[in-house]
Amino acid sequence: MRVTPIDSEKKKKRFEMKTALIILPLIIILFILLITDLLLIRSRRKIVNEQIRIYANYQIADQLNKHLFFGTIWGTIIDQDGGEVKHFSKTTEHLLKNYDIKGIESISLAQANHVVYTHSLNSAYPVKRDIFTDADLQGYVIRSKFTGLQSVSHMSRIEGTDQYRMYVLTPVYVNGDFGKREFWGVTLIAMRIPEILEGIALDKMSTDIDFKLSGAVEGSEEHQAFIETKQEEFRSPEVYYFQVPNGTWKLEGEWKGGWITRTEMIQQALAFLFVGAGVVILLSINSRRAMLAKISMQDELTGINNRYSLRIHFPEYVGTKKDIFVLFVDVDRFKEVNDTFGHEAGDQALQAVAEKLSEFFGAKNCYRYGGDEFLVVQKSDNGEKLKEKLASFRTELDLTDRNGRGIHITLSAGCCVGKAENGDALRRLMKEADEKLYEAKHNGKNQIDM
Structure with missing residues (x-):
């Protein structure tokens, strides 16, 4: 009878120990990968959140303000010329070129309840709303006249397209008798949203981030997307709401390919497999070494020390x-x-x-x-x-x-x-x-x- 026979209980315990030695490192590796992923996602979300805030509060806001400011320029010119309009089309083209404004479809000057001048920029979708027959626009005129404030309409879908347009009415005042400021009329500017934002080129702002810009539209309770840099739906984007003159816009951002990309997942899976295989090989080598060491120190016949x-x-x-x-x-x-x-x-x-x-x-x-x-x-x-x-x-x-x-x-x-x-x-x-x-x-x- 051998002195140290390995009975079934010892075999079971030894098997459990070996299994634990293999599984435990793999669990640790998985835990490290999980923590790394969470930290990476957190870092990327922070980057995206900061980027969309900057784009919304600076680039997008600057483009909108630049277009809105154009409505006040003609008011200043008319005021300086004593209420006269000189070289309207030529001056308009010159101003648009100097200010690098691309989102304007048409500019109209309205005085005494009729449109005096209109300059269209050859839009494929001409402006059909009349300032004096459209109830909404007429309401903006009245508001601007009595408040002296610029009025911006809600976005409206251009018929037959997925594009959107908005109108900006700016009151014009000139010096009257005895230096009193008198209401002259309004400037009406029709703008197309994609062209307004063309200058910021959201799709070129970052090679790592996808964007989607949306806002409230007439006749819709939900925000409608104006610009999207990818076709698929965003799964878990960072979202930033910001105020514009005609309401609230929403800018969403998501890391290209997902917060953890498919390539990164494959790399992690391969790393896990290679490390896991390495752990198994090392444990197998150590187990064989331990077995050989035990054999070298154990008497083969009796099982006790040699x-x-x-x-x-x-x-x-x-x-x-x-x-x-x-x-x-x-x-x-x-x-x-x-x-x-x-x-x-x-x-x-x-x-x-x-x-x-x-x-x-x-x-x-x-x-x-x-x-x-x-x-x-x-x-x-x-x-x-x-x-x-x-x-x-x-x-x-x-x-x-x-x-x-x-x-x-x-x-x-x-x-x-x-x-x-x-x-x-x-x-x-x-x-x-x-x-x-x-x-x-x-x-x-x-x-x-x-």
Whole structure:
């Protein structure tokens, strides 16, 4: 019988340990990847949020203000010319060019309830709303006249298109009699949303961010998109609402390809697989090394420590303050057992002795020293008590071989206890124990000489 058979429970525990050693690093890697992704998403969201705020509050607002300001320019010119309009079309073209304004479709000057001048910029979708017949526009005129404030209409869809237009009415005042400011009329400017925002080129603002700009439109309860840099729906965008003269606009931003791109997911999956494979390989190598180390230090027949392992463990017994207990054990007439019952029975006898020693002294303290000779080396707080315990050690064993024949074997042993201040001291203890073994065999065998 082997001394250290690996029963099913030990196998199960060992398997569970190996599985845990593989799974735990993989869980740690997954956790690190998850934390990295969360930090990356957080960082990208912060970048996108800051970008859309800047674009909304500066680029988009500046473009709108520049177009709205154009309505006041003609009012200033008319006021300076004493209420006269000179070279309307030529001056308009000059102003549009100087101010780099591209979103205006038409400019009209209305005085005394009729349109005096109109300049159209060859729009493919001509302005059909009349300032004096359209109730909404007329309302803006009245508001601007009595408040002196600029009025901006809601966006309206251009018929037959997905484009949007808005109107800006600016009151014009001139000096009248006695320097009194008098209402002259209004400037009416029709603007197309895409052209107004063309100057900011949302699709070129960032190579990493997709944008969508939307706002309230007449006849719709939901915001309608004016500009989109991608066709797919945004899944989880950063959103920023900001005020414009005619209501609230919404600018959305999302990292191109998603907050974690497909390429990054593939890279992470490959990294996980490679690292996981590396962990498995390293654990397998370490497991094999541990197994080889164990095999190199374990006696193949009996399962206890071999003589090589004694060399490895030797420093553990040296320099300790504890007593060192040394016991040499030899099987009496072992050659007769082999000759009478066969070598298989001899092996069985050696296994039985190793098991008996392991049960009595602990397997970690037992060594097969060579042939039928065994060695026990044990640290003890009180070596003399261990010697007293040794008195109860039976030196006789009865076995039954595979053929049912009874085998009676006896043991001879030599024991020595002392301090091992250094390696030489330990070797002397072992030599003395070996000499005691020789005396036990010489004095009739089947005994322990202490």
